[in-house]
Amino acid sequence: MKKAFLKLIVILFLAPLFSQEALKSTQALYFELLSLQGNVERPYLNYRSLSDNVYDSSSNELWSNNKLQTEFVFLDKNANEKNLFLRGVDNSFKLKVYSFELFNSVNTKAPYGRYDGVLWQGRGYNASFTTGVRLEYYGLSLTFKPQLAFSQNLEYEIMESAYESPYGYFWKYKDLSGRVDCPQRFGDKAFFDFSLGDTEIRYTWNSLTLGFGWQSVWLGCADVNPLFFSNNAPAFPKFDIGMKKQKVVIPGIDYYLGDIEARVFVGQLTESDYYDSDETNDYNMINLFTFSYAPSFLPGLILGANKVCLSKWGDDSVKYLNPFYFENGHEDQKISLTAEFESTKGQLTCYTEVGIDDRANDVHDNINSLVTHFWHTMTFTFGMKKGFDFNEKLKGLLVFEWNNTEMSQDMQVQWDYSFGFHHEITQGYTNRGQWLGSGIGYGGNSQFVGFDLYYQKGKSSVFIHRFNPDNNSLFRESIGTDKPGDTSDLHNRTWNYFRGELVLGISTDFFVLPDLNLGAGFVYDYIVNPLYNKYWEENKYYTKWNNFQFTFTVKYTL
Numbered sequence: 001m002k003k004a005f006l007k008l009i010v011i012l013f014l015a016p017l018f019s020q021e022a023l024k025s026t027q028a029l030y031f032e033l034l035s036l037q038g039n040v041e042r043p044y045l046n047y048r049s050l051s052d053n054v055y056d057s058s059s060n061e062l063w064s065n066n067k068l069q070t071e072f073v074f075l076d077k078n079a080n081e082k083n084l085f086l087r088g089v090d091n092s093f094k095l096k097v098y099s100f101e102l103f104n105s106v107n108t109k110a111p112y113g114r115y116d117g118v119l120w121q122g123r124g125y126n127a128s129f130t131t132g133v134r135l136e137y138y139g140l141s142l143t144f145k146p147q148l149a150f151s152q153n154l155e156y157e158i159m160e161s162a163y164e165s166p167y168g169y170f171w172k173y174k175d176l177s178g179r180v181d182c183p184q185r186f187g188d189k190a191f192f193d194f195s196l197g198d199t200e201i202r203y204t205w206n207s208l209t210l211g212f213g214w215q216s217v218w219l220g221c222a223d224v225n226p227l228f229f230s231n232n233a234p235a236f237p238k239f240d241i242g243m244k245k246q247k248v249v250i251p252g253i254d255y256y257l258g259d260i261e262a263r264v265f266v267g268q269l270t271e272s273d274y275y276d277s278d279e280t281n282d283y284n285m286i287n288l289f290t291f292s293y294a295p296s297f298l299p300g301l302i303l304g305a306n307k308v309c310l311s312k313w314g315d316d317s318v319k320y321l322n323p324f325y326f327e328n329g330h331e332d333q334k335i336s337l338t339a340e341f342e343s344t345k346g347q348l349t350c351y352t353e354v355g356i357d358d359r360a361n362d363v364h365d366n367i368n369s370l371v372t373h374f375w376h377t378m379t380f381t382f383g384m385k386k387g388f389d390f391n392e393k394l395k396g397l398l399v400f401e402w403n404n405t406e407m408s409q410d411m412q413v414q415w416d417y418s419f420g421f422h423h424e425i426t427q428g429y430t431n432r433g434q435w436l437g438s439g440i441g442y443g444g445n446s447q448f449v450g451f452d453l454y455y456q457k458g459k460s461s462v463f464i465h466r467f468n469p470d471n472n473s474l475f476r477e478s479i480g481t482d483k484p485g486d487t488s489d490l491h492n493r494t495w496n497y498f499r500g501e502l503v504l505g506i507s508t509d510f511f512v513l514p515d516l517n518l519g520a521g522f523v524y525d526y527i528v529n530p531l532y533n534k535y536w537e538e539n540k541y542y543t544k545w546n547n548f549q550f551t552f553t554v555k556y557t558l
Contacts, residue, residue: 019057019068020096020134022050022198023218023231024115026459026509026519026555027068031055033397033454036387038344044245045261045292046304046338049215050198051141052244062395062454067515070097070558088206089139096134098145099517099557103128109547110156111185112503112525114439117147117216118195118234118432120186121549124152130197140203143213147197151190158184159531165274170532171473173416173423180421180428182435183274195234207246212239217265219290219306221340221351222381224401224448224465225438228308228336228355229288233434236286238267258296264289266321269310271426272433281426285313289323292338304338310425332422332429333358336379347387355379357419379405379419395454399463403438403446407472416476418443443472458510458517465503473532474498496542497533502526507551519553 021028035042039059044052057068074093105113105126113121119128132145159170167183200213216231242263249256269284292304309320311331319325326333336355342348357377383401390396407417420429420442435441450463474494507521525547535543 018054020054023216028053033387036347036349045294045302046220047261047263047290048218051202062456065514066511067557091138094136097558098132099555100131101555103553105549105551107547107549109545112547112549115230115232117231118193119149120151122151122153123156124154126151139205143198143200145198147195149193153186153190164276167274178421178423179426181272181275181430181433183272183433197235207244209244210241220353221338222353223383223399225403225440225446227353228306228437230437232439233431233436236267236269236431238265240265256296259294261292269431284427285311285317287320300342302340306336308334330424332425349385352382375408376410377408393456397452399450401448405442406445407475412478418472440467441469443470444468460508462506468498468500496536499529499532515557517555521551523549
């Protein structure tokens, strides 16, 4: 009786076969390297969340002595082949315990920090804590993984707000209709913040899945600044349905066509406390349609198409659930196409993403405007990742990425524009005051080079990042000028006003014990014209800030 009880009740796996990792965590980046090397299969094509980021860890050789996750398996049962539904699900009862993770940072001069969920890393001390559990049984999973954050939020000089709140963003469209909820500072006091983080409920049968929750989504092939979605902003509630990565085979002849992936979600975005006092406009509806295909006849190639629609809730909101709805109305629609090619033999991945906002036309919606204005509102990303095998105990990864979301030149004869703003949708492309996708925002450009070195006890990284966060704020100054031949005044007012940042960073994550990982990092953020040269006309010189960031992370796995 006792033996039967032990057999049925609990089997403990300290080194589980599958590892489920949070977006862009140290462990997730490690498995991305293993995928590039061909040691594990990537579990997604273009759409990933905590629930999708599940790797087969049986090939985990370099970090095999380090504990990445704790999983308890109860009632480990084999699938019933006579039952169609039970064959499509994992019949065991599992409990996953996520690591206890405490992140700390200090910014000496200005805010700095991205892809940290609800945390806003202002000037001074910042911290966030997360842990959680996940139950899985017969295809149903319940995940509870909240995040608690603290920001000391010390004072620093900001630009004059263009909004009701004195802490709001520093510009909006000249006609006052296009706006964005992106505070320069979140009030004047220290504060705690909370998010349900990666909490959700989900049911999965074979590759078909549906769920409701707050899990952040990283969409597309970009490694540094994704265009649409990331874990940069606080997680927002959403309902999704679709198909995880799935092989497609022609029945009868068993011909393998390749892999596909598709997902649809509908979510709700929330306004921050630093936008306006109108409670009737606090929420926006957002929905995503994404489809990806990896053809069998071109191994390594992944193609993707994404469509995002931002709108107000209303009686006609159901029309936005049609992926082929492209009318220009009271909504903000964006699309992108992605292409990625991965060679595991060369440990090389090259990728690109091209996106447009609304439609490629001026006045008339026809083939002529598409031909003449194909590049209207166009954005682009291209990048590469290269892996290195120095020896069995030393691996490397080189990452390069270039992003551009600046306004297209035809805007100079039209009106103010930003990819993150919209003519009628208040709050713009944000949730609770933070950008949904790219961590540096929209309207500028970015160049990033980084190198990660992996060894048995952890990982060390170094990077250099140069970017302009919002050039559109100055490009808009040339719109409506009545003397095209005389640009001297425009030149004097804008040429030396552009804000740019050069960021140098180093970090290390070290397993001091198999279940205890300590991380430390240092960033030097050189900011030129932090206030878009507010003082240039008075003093005739560039304003420069030197911000230093120190980080320390403790991660413990049961």
